[in-house]
Amino acid sequence: MHGEIRLKKWRAFEAEEILHRDRGFVWKARVYPIRGSDSLIDGVGKSSWKLFGVLPVLSASGRDIDRSATGRWLTESLLLPTMLLPESGAVWWGSRVTLEKFGESITLQLKRDEQGRLLEFRTQRWGNPFGAPFAYFPFGGIVEKERSFGGYTIPSKLRLGWHFGTPRWEEGEFFRMTVDNAEFR
Helix, strand or coil, X not given: XXXXXXXXXXXXXXXXXXXXXXXXXXXXXXXXXXXXXXXXXXXXXXXXXXXXXXXXXXXXECHHHHHHHHHHHHXXXXXXXHHHCHHXXXXXXXXXXXXXXXXXXXXXXXXXXXXXXXXXXEEEEEECHHXXXXXXXXXXXXXXXXXXXXXXXXXXXXXXXXXXXCCCHHHHEEEEEECCCCCCC
């Protein structure tokens, strides 16, 4: 994937991500001159970022990071459709799906067009946008394109951020991504 991330100003990034239906994710990215990763493995979240891959810029872990990373992973279920199946624990009613894992529960509200294409999603996610104390905040995004990979159609161009659906969305948007390729195993 590639796109832009807002770190005070918009910066280009390239990344690879592994999503696992049951265990979590590992996201490795390069936002020159910073390289690092965010991860959630078996309920333990971690962020580690370094300038030129050497000098620590950010290292975060602990219960709040675990909760935020779990919310991120559950939201990213939109990129791994098997997470949205009832046999994976997803509970559907209408255009909403509730997912629970590692002590966190989120309900994704999905907005689709007449052809069934996903247009946007929203939820409440644990985090601390802009240095606020950790709490649940509106989170969501706009799906600009979908694409099929290996028989699965997933969102392939998205804009994401905090305060989605509120007047603060313009301030909260921090991530624009394009999925270049996806493999499902």
